[in-house]
Amino acid sequence: MPDHIHGILFVHERIERHLGHVINGFKTGTRKAARELGVLAEAQPRRTEQPATTEEQRAKAEQKAATAEQRPVSSVPYAEALPQPTSPKHPAVGTLWEPGYNDRLLLHKGQLGRWLAYLDDNPRRLLLKRQHPEYFTKTKNVRVGGLPMDAMGNLSLLFNRRKADLQVSTHLYQQEIDQRQTAFLAMGSQGITIVSACISRGERQIATACIAAGVPFIVLLVGGFPPLYKPQPLYLQACAEGRLLLLSPFQWQNEKISNMRQRCLYLNRLARWLCEHPDATIELP
Template sequence: MNQEQLQRRIELAGPKKQSMARRKQDHDYQSRRMYMITMTTEGRQPLLGTVVGDPRQPFGNEEVPRTVPSPLGQAITACWYEIEKRNDDISVVAFQLMPDHFHGILFVKEHIDKHLGTILNGFKTGCRKAFRTLCPVEYAVALRRQTQRRGRHDDDHGILFAPGYNDKILLRAGQLDNWKRYLADNPRRLLVKRQHPEFFRVQRAMAWKGMTFSAIGNLFLLRKPFLVQVQCSRRLTEEQIKEKTDAALKLCQQGAVLVSPSISPGEKAIMRAAFEKGYPEIIIKDNGFAPLTKPSGAGFDACASGQMLFLGPTYHSNEHKAITRSQCLNLNDIAEKLCQ
Protein backbone atom coordinates (compact mmCIF):
# COMPACT_ATOMS: atom_id res chain seq x y z
CA MET A 1 0.00 0.00 0.00
CA ASN A 2 1.46 3.37 -1.01
CA GLN A 3 1.06 6.60 0.97
CA GLU A 4 -1.82 7.83 -1.19
CA GLN A 5 -3.79 4.61 -0.69
CA LEU A 6 -3.09 4.68 3.05
CA GLN A 7 -4.33 8.27 3.33
CA ARG A 8 -7.50 7.39 1.42
CA ARG A 9 -8.15 4.46 3.75
CA ILE A 10 -7.60 6.65 6.81
CA GLU A 11 -10.12 9.19 5.50
CA LEU A 12 -12.71 6.48 4.88
CA ALA A 13 -12.13 4.95 8.31
CA GLY A 14 -13.62 7.94 10.11
CA PRO A 15 -12.64 9.03 13.63
CA LYS A 16 -9.70 7.19 15.19
CA LYS A 17 -10.79 4.40 17.52
CA GLN A 18 -9.71 4.29 21.14
CA SER A 19 -6.84 1.89 21.81
CA MET A 20 -8.96 -1.02 23.07
CA ALA A 21 -10.76 -1.18 19.72
CA ARG A 22 -7.91 -0.32 17.36
CA ARG A 23 -5.86 -2.87 15.40
CA LYS A 24 -2.71 -2.38 13.35
CA GLN A 25 -3.60 -1.67 9.75
CA ASP A 26 -2.61 -4.34 7.22
CA HIS A 27 -1.33 -6.69 9.94
CA ASP A 28 -2.25 -10.37 9.60
CA TYR A 29 -3.54 -11.37 13.02
CA GLN A 30 -3.34 -15.03 12.03
CA SER A 31 0.41 -14.95 11.32
CA ARG A 32 3.32 -16.14 13.44
CA ARG A 33 3.99 -13.36 15.93
CA MET A 34 4.20 -12.41 19.61
CA TYR A 35 1.63 -10.11 21.19
CA MET A 36 1.21 -8.35 24.50
CA ILE A 37 -2.50 -8.23 25.31
CA THR A 38 -4.12 -5.93 27.86
CA MET A 39 -7.72 -6.08 29.05
CA THR A 40 -9.34 -3.91 31.71
CA THR A 41 -12.37 -4.65 33.83
CA GLU A 42 -15.52 -2.69 33.03
CA GLY A 43 -15.34 0.58 34.93
CA ARG A 44 -11.88 -0.40 36.21
CA GLN A 45 -13.49 -2.28 39.10
CA PRO A 46 -10.85 -4.02 41.28
CA LEU A 47 -12.46 -7.44 41.00
CA LEU A 48 -9.43 -9.56 40.20
CA GLY A 49 -7.28 -9.32 43.30
CA THR A 50 -5.28 -7.19 45.70
CA VAL A 51 -1.70 -5.97 45.43
CA VAL A 52 0.36 -6.44 48.59
CA GLY A 53 4.01 -6.14 49.57
CA ASP A 54 6.69 -3.51 50.03
CA PRO A 55 7.71 -1.57 46.89
CA ARG A 56 11.19 -1.11 48.35
CA GLN A 57 11.91 -4.84 48.36
CA PRO A 58 13.77 -6.47 45.44
CA PHE A 59 12.65 -9.51 43.46
CA GLY A 60 13.26 -12.66 45.45
CA ASN A 61 12.30 -11.12 48.78
CA GLU A 62 9.15 -12.56 50.35
CA GLU A 63 7.75 -9.02 50.69
CA VAL A 64 8.20 -8.16 47.02
CA PRO A 65 5.01 -6.55 45.61
CA ARG A 66 2.66 -9.11 44.13
CA THR A 67 -1.00 -9.62 43.30
CA VAL A 68 -3.04 -11.90 45.54
CA PRO A 69 -5.82 -13.02 43.18
CA SER A 70 -9.45 -13.12 44.18
CA PRO A 71 -11.40 -16.28 43.31
CA LEU A 72 -12.45 -14.50 40.12
CA GLY A 73 -8.83 -13.54 39.46
CA GLN A 74 -7.81 -17.18 39.85
CA ALA A 75 -10.48 -18.17 37.34
CA ILE A 76 -9.32 -15.49 34.87
CA THR A 77 -5.74 -16.76 35.18
CA ALA A 78 -6.90 -20.32 34.53
CA CYS A 79 -8.87 -19.16 31.47
CA TRP A 80 -5.78 -17.41 30.10
CA TYR A 81 -3.65 -20.55 30.34
CA GLU A 82 -6.51 -22.49 28.80
CA ILE A 83 -5.77 -20.62 25.55
CA GLU A 84 -2.64 -22.69 24.89
CA LYS A 85 -4.45 -25.90 25.82
CA ARG A 86 -7.17 -25.23 23.28
CA ASN A 87 -4.85 -23.90 20.56
CA ASP A 88 -1.79 -25.99 19.75
CA ASP A 89 -0.18 -23.18 17.77
CA ILE A 90 -0.34 -20.64 20.61
CA SER A 91 1.69 -20.61 23.81
CA VAL A 92 1.47 -18.37 26.86
CA VAL A 93 4.77 -16.56 27.45
CA ALA A 94 3.82 -14.49 30.50
CA PHE A 95 0.83 -13.27 32.47
CA GLN A 96 0.40 -10.54 35.08
CA LEU A 97 -2.86 -10.14 36.93
CA MET A 98 -3.72 -6.78 38.51
CA PRO A 99 -6.81 -5.72 40.49
CA ASP A 100 -8.57 -4.08 37.53
CA HIS A 101 -6.70 -5.36 34.48
CA PHE A 102 -4.19 -7.88 33.23
CA HIS A 103 -1.33 -8.11 30.77
CA GLY A 104 -0.50 -11.31 28.95
CA ILE A 105 2.04 -12.25 26.30
CA LEU A 106 1.04 -14.78 23.65
CA PHE A 107 3.23 -16.45 21.04
CA VAL A 108 1.44 -17.49 17.87
CA LYS A 109 3.95 -20.14 16.77
CA GLU A 110 2.41 -20.96 13.39
CA HIS A 111 -0.22 -19.47 11.12
CA ILE A 112 -3.60 -19.99 12.80
CA ASP A 113 -6.93 -20.50 11.08
CA LYS A 114 -8.74 -17.87 13.17
CA HIS A 115 -8.13 -14.19 13.82
CA LEU A 116 -6.45 -13.65 17.18
CA GLY A 117 -9.47 -11.57 18.19
CA THR A 118 -11.73 -14.60 17.76
CA ILE A 119 -9.57 -16.58 20.17
CA LEU A 120 -9.58 -13.74 22.69
CA ASN A 121 -13.36 -13.48 22.41
CA GLY A 122 -13.51 -17.15 23.36
CA PHE A 123 -11.31 -16.37 26.37
CA LYS A 124 -13.71 -13.59 27.36
CA THR A 125 -16.65 -15.96 27.12
CA GLY A 126 -15.01 -18.32 29.60
CA CYS A 127 -14.27 -15.40 31.92
CA ARG A 128 -17.89 -14.23 31.80
CA LYS A 129 -19.06 -17.70 32.83
CA ALA A 130 -16.71 -17.58 35.82
CA PHE A 131 -17.95 -14.07 36.64
CA ARG A 132 -21.56 -15.22 36.62
CA THR A 133 -20.75 -18.16 38.92
CA LEU A 134 -18.39 -16.45 41.36
CA CYS A 135 -19.87 -12.93 41.48
CA PRO A 136 -23.61 -13.30 40.82
CA VAL A 137 -24.57 -9.90 42.26
CA GLU A 138 -21.95 -7.96 40.27
CA TYR A 139 -22.83 -10.00 37.19
CA ALA A 140 -26.52 -9.12 37.50
CA VAL A 141 -25.68 -5.41 37.79
CA ALA A 142 -23.47 -5.58 34.69
CA LEU A 143 -26.15 -7.44 32.78
CA ARG A 144 -28.78 -4.81 33.63
CA ARG A 145 -26.42 -2.10 32.43
CA GLN A 146 -26.14 -3.91 29.10
CA THR A 147 -29.87 -3.60 28.45
CA GLN A 148 -30.72 -0.33 30.17
CA ARG A 149 -30.90 1.64 26.92
CA ARG A 150 -34.50 0.76 25.99
CA GLY A 151 -33.70 -2.92 25.97
CA ARG A 152 -30.93 -2.61 23.39
CA HIS A 153 -27.46 -4.05 23.79
CA ASP A 154 -24.97 -1.46 25.05
CA ASP A 155 -21.80 -1.71 22.96
CA ASP A 156 -20.06 0.93 25.08
CA HIS A 157 -19.88 -1.32 28.13
CA GLY A 158 -18.85 -4.90 28.73
CA ILE A 159 -19.99 -7.48 31.27
CA LEU A 160 -16.73 -8.28 33.04
CA PHE A 161 -14.16 -6.67 30.77
CA ALA A 162 -14.44 -3.39 28.90
CA PRO A 163 -15.12 -3.92 25.18
CA GLY A 164 -12.14 -4.85 23.05
CA TYR A 165 -8.53 -5.26 24.08
CA ASN A 166 -5.20 -3.56 23.52
CA ASP A 167 -2.52 -5.42 21.60
CA LYS A 168 1.14 -4.63 21.08
CA ILE A 169 3.06 -6.54 18.42
CA LEU A 170 6.65 -7.68 18.92
CA LEU A 171 8.66 -5.85 16.27
CA ARG A 172 12.27 -5.53 17.42
CA ALA A 173 15.05 -7.16 19.41
CA GLY A 174 14.90 -6.55 23.14
CA GLN A 175 11.20 -5.73 23.13
CA LEU A 176 10.18 -9.07 24.66
CA ASP A 177 12.54 -8.63 27.62
CA ASN A 178 11.15 -5.12 28.14
CA TRP A 179 7.62 -6.51 28.13
CA LYS A 180 8.50 -9.17 30.68
CA ARG A 181 10.13 -6.64 32.98
CA TYR A 182 7.14 -4.35 32.66
CA LEU A 183 4.71 -7.13 33.55
CA ALA A 184 6.76 -8.26 36.53
CA ASP A 185 7.08 -4.66 37.77
CA ASN A 186 3.36 -3.86 37.54
CA PRO A 187 2.50 -4.60 41.20
CA ARG A 188 5.39 -2.47 42.47
CA ARG A 189 4.42 0.40 40.18
CA LEU A 190 0.87 0.33 41.52
CA LEU A 191 2.04 0.51 45.14
CA VAL A 192 4.42 3.37 44.30
CA LYS A 193 1.60 5.28 42.58
CA ARG A 194 -0.56 4.82 45.66
CA GLN A 195 2.22 6.20 47.86
CA HIS A 196 2.73 9.26 45.63
CA PRO A 197 -0.56 9.90 43.80
CA GLU A 198 0.25 13.58 43.36
CA PHE A 199 3.19 12.74 41.08
CA PHE A 200 1.27 10.33 38.84
CA ARG A 201 -2.04 12.09 38.36
CA VAL A 202 -2.32 13.74 34.94
CA GLN A 203 -2.87 17.44 35.54
CA ARG A 204 -5.12 19.08 32.96
CA ALA A 205 -5.10 22.71 31.83
CA MET A 206 -2.27 23.63 34.18
CA ALA A 207 -1.51 27.33 33.60
CA TRP A 208 2.00 28.71 34.08
CA LYS A 209 3.64 31.89 32.78
CA GLY A 210 0.86 32.53 30.29
CA MET A 211 0.98 29.00 28.87
CA THR A 212 -1.28 26.01 29.45
CA PHE A 213 -0.04 22.45 29.83
CA SER A 214 -0.96 18.95 30.80
CA ALA A 215 1.55 17.60 33.28
CA ILE A 216 2.80 14.51 35.11
CA GLY A 217 5.31 14.65 37.92
CA ASN A 218 6.54 17.13 40.48
CA LEU A 219 4.88 20.48 39.75
CA PHE A 220 6.91 22.12 42.52
CA LEU A 221 9.94 22.01 40.21
CA LEU A 222 8.38 24.92 38.31
CA ARG A 223 8.68 27.04 41.45
CA LYS A 224 12.39 26.43 41.85
CA PRO A 225 14.29 29.73 41.56
CA PHE A 226 17.01 28.44 39.23
CA LEU A 227 15.65 26.94 35.98
CA VAL A 228 18.19 26.49 33.17
CA GLN A 229 17.31 25.77 29.55
CA VAL A 230 19.26 23.07 27.73
CA GLN A 231 19.38 23.72 23.98
CA CYS A 232 22.03 22.34 21.64
CA SER A 233 22.59 22.55 17.91
CA ARG A 234 22.73 19.26 16.06
CA ARG A 235 26.05 20.42 14.61
CA LEU A 236 27.89 20.21 17.93
CA THR A 237 30.86 17.87 18.06
CA GLU A 238 31.23 15.23 20.77
CA GLU A 239 33.85 17.39 22.46
CA GLN A 240 31.53 20.41 22.47
CA ILE A 241 28.70 18.30 23.88
CA LYS A 242 30.98 17.09 26.66
CA GLU A 243 31.93 20.69 27.51
CA LYS A 244 28.27 21.69 27.67
CA THR A 245 27.47 18.62 29.77
CA ASP A 246 30.19 19.46 32.30
CA ALA A 247 28.94 23.05 32.49
CA ALA A 248 25.34 21.93 33.01
CA LEU A 249 26.31 19.50 35.77
CA LYS A 250 28.14 22.30 37.60
CA LEU A 251 24.95 24.36 37.47
CA CYS A 252 23.00 21.38 38.80
CA GLN A 253 25.40 21.20 41.74
CA GLN A 254 24.40 24.79 42.49
CA GLY A 255 20.70 23.87 42.53
CA ALA A 256 19.69 24.31 38.90
CA VAL A 257 16.72 22.46 37.40
CA LEU A 258 17.37 21.64 33.74
CA VAL A 259 14.55 22.30 31.26
CA SER A 260 14.53 20.89 27.73
CA PRO A 261 12.51 18.97 25.13
CA SER A 262 15.60 16.75 24.89
CA ILE A 263 15.53 16.39 21.11
CA SER A 264 19.03 16.86 19.67
CA PRO A 265 21.88 14.46 20.53
CA GLY A 266 23.50 17.13 22.68
CA GLU A 267 20.32 17.84 24.63
CA LYS A 268 19.76 14.14 25.20
CA ALA A 269 23.34 13.63 26.39
CA ILE A 270 23.16 16.50 28.88
CA MET A 271 19.75 15.56 30.25
CA ARG A 272 20.77 11.91 30.53
CA ALA A 273 23.95 12.78 32.43
CA ALA A 274 22.02 14.97 34.87
CA PHE A 275 19.30 12.35 35.26
CA GLU A 276 21.80 9.61 36.08
CA LYS A 277 23.24 11.79 38.86
CA GLY A 278 19.78 12.33 40.32
CA TYR A 279 19.40 16.01 39.46
CA PRO A 280 15.85 17.33 38.87
CA GLU A 281 14.61 17.92 35.32
CA ILE A 282 11.63 19.28 33.43
CA ILE A 283 10.99 17.60 30.07
CA ILE A 284 8.85 19.34 27.44
CA LYS A 285 6.87 16.87 25.30
CA ASP A 286 5.29 17.40 21.89
CA ASN A 287 2.20 15.38 22.83
CA GLY A 288 -0.16 15.50 25.79
CA PHE A 289 -1.03 12.64 28.10
CA ALA A 290 -3.85 10.11 28.01
CA PRO A 291 -5.81 9.82 31.29
CA LEU A 292 -3.89 6.76 32.51
CA THR A 293 -0.47 7.72 31.14
CA LYS A 294 2.46 6.85 33.41
CA PRO A 295 6.18 7.39 32.78
CA SER A 296 8.04 4.30 31.67
CA GLY A 297 11.32 2.79 32.78
CA ALA A 298 13.56 4.85 35.04
CA GLY A 299 11.32 7.88 34.52
CA PHE A 300 8.67 6.20 36.65
CA ASP A 301 10.90 5.99 39.73
CA ALA A 302 12.24 9.48 39.06
CA CYS A 303 8.66 10.79 39.18
CA ALA A 304 8.04 8.89 42.42
CA SER A 305 11.06 10.57 44.02
CA GLY A 306 10.02 14.03 42.81
CA GLN A 307 12.96 14.31 40.42
CA MET A 308 10.97 14.70 37.19
CA LEU A 309 8.24 16.79 35.65
CA PHE A 310 6.83 16.13 32.19
CA LEU A 311 4.93 18.95 30.46
CA GLY A 312 2.93 18.57 27.26
CA PRO A 313 0.11 20.24 25.36
CA THR A 314 -3.42 19.92 26.70
CA TYR A 315 -4.42 17.52 23.89
CA HIS A 316 -3.31 13.92 23.40
CA SER A 317 -3.00 12.16 20.05
CA ASN A 318 -2.57 8.44 19.39
CA GLU A 319 -0.85 9.23 16.10
CA HIS A 320 2.90 8.58 16.00
CA LYS A 321 4.39 11.25 13.75
CA ALA A 322 7.95 12.45 13.26
CA ILE A 323 8.49 15.76 15.00
CA THR A 324 8.89 18.72 12.64
CA ARG A 325 11.45 21.51 12.77
CA SER A 326 8.76 24.06 13.63
CA GLN A 327 7.63 21.88 16.54
CA CYS A 328 11.21 21.62 17.79
CA LEU A 329 11.59 25.39 17.68
CA ASN A 330 8.29 25.84 19.49
CA LEU A 331 9.28 23.41 22.25
CA ASN A 332 12.57 25.24 22.75
CA ASP A 333 10.67 28.54 22.91
CA ILE A 334 8.50 27.06 25.66
CA ALA A 335 11.58 25.92 27.58
CA GLU A 336 13.05 29.40 27.27
CA LYS A 337 9.89 31.05 28.62
CA LEU A 338 9.78 28.67 31.57
CA CYS A 339 13.31 29.67 32.51
CA GLN A 340 12.76 33.43 32.31
Protein backbone atom coordinates in the same frame (compact mmCIF):
# COMPACT_ATOMS: atom_id res chain seq x y z
CA MET B 1 -3.28 -5.18 37.38
CA PRO B 2 -6.47 -3.93 39.09
CA ASP B 3 -8.21 -2.76 35.92
CA HIS B 4 -6.45 -4.56 33.07
CA ILE B 5 -4.33 -7.56 32.24
CA HIS B 6 -1.15 -7.93 30.18
CA GLY B 7 -0.25 -11.20 28.55
CA ILE B 8 2.36 -12.50 26.13
CA LEU B 9 1.14 -15.19 23.73
CA PHE B 10 3.66 -17.51 22.09
CA VAL B 11 2.36 -18.83 18.76
CA HIS B 12 4.20 -22.06 17.93
CA GLU B 13 2.26 -23.05 14.84
CA ARG B 14 -0.10 -21.57 12.32
CA ILE B 15 -3.62 -20.98 13.65
CA GLU B 16 -6.49 -21.08 11.20
CA ARG B 17 -8.77 -18.76 13.13
CA HIS B 18 -8.23 -15.10 13.94
CA LEU B 19 -6.46 -14.19 17.18
CA GLY B 20 -9.71 -12.60 18.33
CA HIS B 21 -11.27 -16.08 18.61
CA VAL B 22 -8.48 -17.12 20.98
CA ILE B 23 -8.94 -14.00 23.09
CA ASN B 24 -12.72 -14.44 23.15
CA GLY B 25 -12.29 -18.02 24.31
CA PHE B 26 -10.16 -16.80 27.20
CA LYS B 27 -12.77 -14.17 28.07
CA THR B 28 -15.57 -16.73 27.98
CA GLY B 29 -13.69 -19.09 30.27
CA THR B 30 -12.87 -16.40 32.81
CA ARG B 31 -16.46 -15.13 32.81
CA LYS B 32 -17.67 -18.65 33.56
CA ALA B 33 -15.12 -18.99 36.38
CA ALA B 34 -16.15 -15.61 37.80
CA ARG B 35 -19.80 -16.70 37.91
CA GLU B 36 -18.88 -19.98 39.60
CA LEU B 37 -16.88 -18.07 42.22
CA GLY B 38 -19.80 -15.73 42.85
CA VAL B 39 -17.96 -12.55 41.88
CA LEU B 40 -20.06 -12.08 38.76
CA ALA B 41 -23.77 -12.73 38.28
CA GLU B 42 -25.80 -12.82 35.13
CA ALA B 43 -27.93 -9.74 34.68
CA GLN B 44 -31.60 -10.62 35.07
CA PRO B 45 -33.85 -9.72 32.15
CA ARG B 46 -35.85 -6.60 32.85
CA ARG B 47 -39.52 -7.16 33.54
CA THR B 48 -41.82 -5.44 31.12
CA GLU B 49 -45.39 -4.61 32.02
CA GLN B 50 -48.23 -5.07 29.61
CA PRO B 51 -49.49 -1.76 28.25
CA ALA B 52 -52.48 -0.63 30.28
CA THR B 53 -55.83 0.01 28.67
CA THR B 54 -57.42 3.44 28.73
CA GLU B 55 -59.79 2.36 31.53
CA GLU B 56 -56.91 1.00 33.61
CA GLN B 57 -54.90 4.19 33.14
CA ARG B 58 -57.88 6.30 34.23
CA ALA B 59 -58.46 4.15 37.33
CA LYS B 60 -54.79 4.35 38.36
CA ALA B 61 -54.76 8.12 37.91
CA GLU B 62 -57.91 8.54 40.05
CA GLN B 63 -56.47 6.31 42.79
CA LYS B 64 -53.18 8.24 42.77
CA ALA B 65 -54.98 11.58 43.03
CA ALA B 66 -57.11 10.34 45.93
CA THR B 67 -54.04 9.13 47.81
CA ALA B 68 -52.30 12.48 47.30
CA GLU B 69 -55.31 14.34 48.75
CA GLN B 70 -55.38 12.13 51.85
CA ARG B 71 -51.67 12.50 52.64
CA PRO B 72 -49.95 15.93 52.50
CA VAL B 73 -46.48 16.17 50.97
CA SER B 74 -44.93 17.10 54.31
CA SER B 75 -45.95 13.75 55.77
CA VAL B 76 -44.05 11.75 53.14
CA PRO B 77 -40.73 10.51 54.60
CA TYR B 78 -37.61 11.72 52.75
CA ALA B 79 -36.44 8.21 51.93
CA GLU B 80 -39.83 7.37 50.46
CA ALA B 81 -39.70 10.45 48.25
CA LEU B 82 -36.45 9.37 46.63
CA PRO B 83 -36.59 7.60 43.25
CA GLN B 84 -37.11 3.90 43.82
CA PRO B 85 -35.38 1.22 41.73
CA THR B 86 -37.70 -0.71 39.46
CA SER B 87 -36.10 -4.05 40.35
CA PRO B 88 -33.42 -5.26 42.76
CA LYS B 89 -29.91 -5.40 41.32
CA HIS B 90 -27.28 -7.92 42.29
CA PRO B 91 -24.15 -6.06 43.43
CA ALA B 92 -21.93 -8.26 41.29
CA VAL B 93 -23.93 -7.90 38.10
CA GLY B 94 -21.75 -6.37 35.41
CA THR B 95 -19.21 -7.10 32.73
CA LEU B 96 -15.80 -8.62 33.34
CA TRP B 97 -14.21 -7.49 30.08
CA GLU B 98 -14.57 -4.55 27.77
CA PRO B 99 -15.05 -5.30 24.07
CA GLY B 100 -11.95 -5.85 21.97
CA TYR B 101 -8.28 -5.95 22.90
CA ASN B 102 -4.98 -4.26 22.06
CA ASP B 103 -2.24 -6.37 20.55
CA ARG B 104 1.31 -5.81 19.36
CA LEU B 105 3.49 -8.16 17.33
CA LEU B 106 7.02 -8.53 18.68
CA LEU B 107 9.09 -8.81 15.52
CA HIS B 108 12.41 -7.21 16.43
CA LYS B 109 15.34 -8.42 18.47
CA GLY B 110 15.15 -7.41 22.11
CA GLN B 111 11.41 -6.61 22.14
CA LEU B 112 10.43 -9.75 24.03
CA GLY B 113 12.99 -9.14 26.76
CA ARG B 114 11.88 -5.54 27.17
CA TRP B 115 8.22 -6.54 27.43
CA LEU B 116 8.96 -9.26 29.98
CA ALA B 117 10.86 -6.71 32.07
CA TYR B 118 7.98 -4.23 31.67
CA LEU B 119 5.43 -6.74 32.94
CA ASP B 120 7.63 -7.75 35.86
CA ASP B 121 7.97 -4.08 36.83
CA ASN B 122 4.25 -3.31 36.54
CA PRO B 123 3.38 -3.88 40.24
CA ARG B 124 6.20 -1.61 41.39
CA ARG B 125 5.08 1.20 39.08
CA LEU B 126 1.50 0.87 40.32
CA LEU B 127 2.71 1.06 43.92
CA LEU B 128 4.68 4.23 43.19
CA LYS B 129 1.65 5.92 41.65
CA ARG B 130 -0.57 4.92 44.57
CA GLN B 131 1.95 6.15 47.13
CA HIS B 132 2.36 9.53 45.41
CA PRO B 133 -0.94 10.35 43.66
CA GLU B 134 -0.22 14.08 43.81
CA TYR B 135 2.70 13.60 41.39
CA PHE B 136 0.81 11.42 38.92
CA THR B 137 -2.35 13.47 38.49
CA LYS B 138 -2.57 15.76 35.49
CA THR B 139 -3.14 19.38 36.48
CA LYS B 140 -4.80 21.57 33.87
CA ASN B 141 -4.51 25.31 33.36
CA VAL B 142 -1.23 25.95 35.16
CA ARG B 143 -0.33 29.49 34.09
CA VAL B 144 3.26 30.64 33.85
CA GLY B 145 3.57 34.24 32.73
CA GLY B 146 -0.04 34.01 31.55
CA LEU B 147 0.60 30.96 29.35
CA PRO B 148 -1.78 28.06 30.18
CA MET B 149 -0.20 24.62 30.34
CA ASP B 150 -1.02 21.10 31.48
CA ALA B 151 1.30 19.59 34.06
CA MET B 152 2.16 16.38 35.88
CA GLY B 153 4.73 16.01 38.60
CA ASN B 154 6.18 18.32 41.24
CA LEU B 155 4.85 21.82 40.53
CA SER B 156 7.17 23.34 43.14
CA LEU B 157 10.03 22.99 40.64
CA LEU B 158 8.51 25.94 38.79
CA PHE B 159 9.30 28.15 41.77
CA ASN B 160 13.01 27.31 41.76
CA ARG B 161 14.67 30.55 40.71
CA ARG B 162 17.82 28.75 39.57
CA LYS B 163 17.09 27.09 36.24
CA ALA B 164 19.18 26.26 33.18
CA ASP B 165 17.82 25.36 29.75
CA LEU B 166 19.27 22.36 27.96
CA GLN B 167 19.54 22.68 24.19
CA VAL B 168 21.99 20.62 22.16
CA SER B 169 22.56 21.08 18.45
CA THR B 170 22.31 18.04 16.22
CA HIS B 171 25.65 19.05 14.68
CA LEU B 172 27.71 18.47 17.82
CA TYR B 173 30.16 15.59 17.98
CA GLN B 174 29.76 12.94 20.66
CA GLN B 175 32.75 14.29 22.59
CA GLU B 176 31.13 17.73 22.74
CA ILE B 177 27.85 16.23 23.94
CA ASP B 178 29.69 14.35 26.68
CA GLN B 179 31.38 17.57 27.79
CA ARG B 180 28.03 19.34 28.02
CA GLN B 181 26.65 16.41 29.96
CA THR B 182 29.39 16.80 32.56
CA ALA B 183 28.59 20.51 32.84
CA PHE B 184 24.86 19.95 33.35
CA LEU B 185 25.46 17.22 35.91
CA ALA B 186 27.62 19.70 37.83
CA MET B 187 24.86 22.34 37.68
CA GLY B 188 22.30 19.82 38.86
CA SER B 189 24.46 18.87 41.84
CA GLN B 190 24.25 22.53 42.91
CA GLY B 191 20.43 22.42 43.00
CA ILE B 192 19.83 24.02 39.60
CA THR B 193 16.69 22.74 37.83
CA ILE B 194 17.29 21.77 34.21
CA VAL B 195 14.60 22.63 31.63
CA SER B 196 14.45 20.97 28.22
CA ALA B 197 12.11 19.66 25.53
CA CYS B 198 14.44 16.64 25.12
CA ILE B 199 14.17 16.68 21.33
CA SER B 200 17.64 16.08 19.86
CA ARG B 201 19.73 12.99 20.52
CA GLY B 202 22.16 14.99 22.63
CA GLU B 203 19.37 16.49 24.72
CA ARG B 204 17.88 13.06 25.38
CA GLN B 205 21.26 11.65 26.36
CA ILE B 206 22.01 14.45 28.81
CA ALA B 207 18.46 14.43 30.20
CA THR B 208 18.69 10.67 30.81
CA ALA B 209 21.98 11.09 32.66
CA CYS B 210 20.69 14.01 34.74
CA ILE B 211 17.43 12.34 35.74
CA ALA B 212 19.23 9.10 36.60
CA ALA B 213 21.63 11.11 38.78
CA GLY B 214 18.79 12.74 40.72
CA VAL B 215 18.97 16.19 39.12
CA PRO B 216 15.65 18.15 39.32
CA PHE B 217 14.26 18.36 35.80
CA ILE B 218 11.41 20.02 33.88
CA VAL B 219 10.48 18.31 30.61
CA LEU B 220 8.42 20.14 27.98
CA LEU B 221 6.26 17.69 26.03
CA VAL B 222 5.84 18.40 22.33
CA GLY B 223 2.71 16.26 21.94
CA GLY B 224 0.78 17.08 25.11
CA PHE B 225 -0.68 14.51 27.49
CA PRO B 226 -2.59 11.63 25.86
CA PRO B 227 -5.58 10.13 27.67
CA LEU B 228 -4.55 7.85 30.55
CA TYR B 229 -0.98 9.13 30.26
CA LYS B 230 1.65 7.11 32.12
CA PRO B 231 5.20 8.45 32.43
CA GLN B 232 7.87 6.31 30.84
CA PRO B 233 9.99 4.21 33.23
CA LEU B 234 12.81 6.78 33.34
CA TYR B 235 10.37 9.51 34.37
CA LEU B 236 8.33 7.35 36.73
CA GLN B 237 10.83 7.04 39.57
CA ALA B 238 11.86 10.69 39.30
CA CYS B 239 8.20 11.71 39.36
CA ALA B 240 7.53 9.64 42.49
CA GLU B 241 10.51 11.25 44.22
CA GLY B 242 9.35 14.77 43.34
CA ARG B 243 12.33 15.46 41.08
CA LEU B 244 10.43 15.82 37.82
CA LEU B 245 7.80 18.07 36.28
CA LEU B 246 6.21 17.43 32.89
CA LEU B 247 4.73 20.48 31.16
CA SER B 248 3.02 21.05 27.84
CA PRO B 249 1.29 24.08 26.32
CA PHE B 250 -0.21 21.79 23.65
CA GLN B 251 -3.28 19.58 23.74
CA TRP B 252 -3.06 15.93 22.77
CA GLN B 253 -4.16 15.05 19.24
CA ASN B 254 -4.45 11.65 17.57
CA GLU B 255 -3.60 13.07 14.17
CA LYS B 256 -0.02 13.40 12.99
CA ILE B 257 1.51 16.72 14.06
CA SER B 258 2.05 18.62 10.82
CA ASN B 259 4.00 21.55 12.31
CA MET B 260 6.49 19.54 14.36
CA ARG B 261 9.47 21.78 13.56
CA GLN B 262 7.59 24.91 14.64
CA ARG B 263 6.54 23.22 17.87
CA CYS B 264 10.08 22.15 18.68
CA LEU B 265 11.43 25.65 18.06
CA TYR B 266 8.67 27.09 20.23
CA LEU B 267 9.45 24.72 23.10
CA ASN B 268 13.14 25.62 22.91
CA ARG B 269 12.23 29.30 23.20
CA LEU B 270 9.85 28.50 26.06
CA ALA B 271 12.58 26.59 27.93
CA ARG B 272 14.92 29.54 27.62
CA TRP B 273 12.20 31.98 28.67
CA LEU B 274 11.38 29.96 31.79
CA CYS B 275 15.03 30.13 32.83
CA GLU B 276 15.48 33.82 32.03
CA HIS B 277 12.33 34.95 33.88
CA PRO B 278 12.49 33.57 37.44
CA ASP B 279 10.05 36.28 38.57
CA ALA B 280 7.33 35.26 36.08
CA THR B 281 3.88 35.01 37.62
CA ILE B 282 2.90 31.40 38.36
CA GLU B 283 -0.80 30.66 38.88
CA LEU B 284 -1.92 27.23 40.03
CA PRO B 285 -5.57 26.13 39.69
